Amino acid sequence: MTSHAILDSRAHRDLRVRVDAGADLGDGVMAALTVPAEFRRVQGHFPILFRRETGQERFFAVALLGFETGENLFLGAAGWDAGYRPLSLAIQPFLVGRAANGAASAQVHIDLAHPRIAAAGRDAGERLFDADGLPTPFLEDIAEKLGDLDEGYRESEAFFAALAEHELLEPFTLEVTLDDGSLSSLVGFHIIGEARLRALDAAAAGRLHEAGHLMPIFMAVASLAQIRPLVDRKNRRQRDG
Template sequence: MPNHVLLNNIDHKSLRIDTGHGAALGDDVMFTVTFPAEFRSVQAHYPIVFHKDAQGELQPVAMFGFKQGSNLFLDGGRWDATYVPLAIERQPFLIGRDGEQLMVHIDLDHPRVRNDRGEMLFRDQGGTTDYLDRITSVLMTLHDGLGGTPAFMEAMLRHDLIESFTLDVELDDGSLNRLVGFYTINEERLRALDAAALDELHRAGHLEPVYMVVASVSRFRDLIARMNRRHAAGH
């Protein structure tokens, strides 16, 4: 169970954060949430699809694998991509509210939290380290970006651009894998939008992210290749 507390330089002055990568650090996940302003960076490596959250609301996610607990970008202690989505990079921190003010919180039970090694959060005099400053910036970018997601999703649904899909993957060894429960952009309906609809999406800043989602579909080929390599290696 997460143990979220408000970060402060008294109780947490000796905490360190393991910034490496690996399954033991919580990185072995099938996907993570992303947001329209991040799509350009994400689509260079990962398919972007849509998934219903616990409240039944559609949200964009970056895909790392085809089954729960499988991240095909993890290679031992290395993340095999030049961009790691911010929702992964920010671990074990999160934004919380203290009244109207946004504050940095930390999950003390997260496997990245240590006392013996890793990045320090506070200097000896109590000030924040460059690492914590960077994380705070990541958290604010993530907070602002996720705040723009509902308007993007509303526009997608209003123009009937979201459709469910099933992906059947046959690996080189003959094994079959099926990806279900995810949604994507209906490219036929996107191409059929009239000039007024396209102009509306463009003015709202939604048009570029839509095309980034469409472009990202080609990254499924890379995921399949990674899964084939993993199966061939016996993992």
């Protein structure tokens, strides 16, 4: 259940948002949406994989956090255990709202039913507005992240069109035998096909570079080096509980 509202300095003057990490706060997910403009920051921490939207041909990118539904191997007793937090998680419980036709300016919305909304009367969490109704530094930072994510999402259509044009995505299946003998697997994902990428002629590579697509492609390829560390996290989680 959600309860979206346009963020308002009067109606939400005393609202506080929890910023700690926890499965009960919306972080218990095995993958987080990411966008090409964010790949450089994501690739040093998480594998970047691609999936199709259910029942559609369109792809989207995710930062892989675990191997099972609801499993986030970067959540621990001490909180968030990674040097970066994907924007799609970092902005919760905020989102960008627009009119259905997309003509109106973007507005900051908030999900008042989200578990990150601090209970009334609690001091926990960050205030959104100060006593004068002005945005706090926390809210200004959230607005910047929202803008980055929204712009990246809107620009991603051209990126995925380029991947389709050059047939650069290929199915990816992973099966790993863990230290305890159990099998961990991933299905239904795609990755950038390195052989197809290397086979691009100079003209095609030049067009991808001019359009700004080549760098995020390389970042997605480089991110696959994070699969082994993710498996190591899985082994430690099973060993240590």
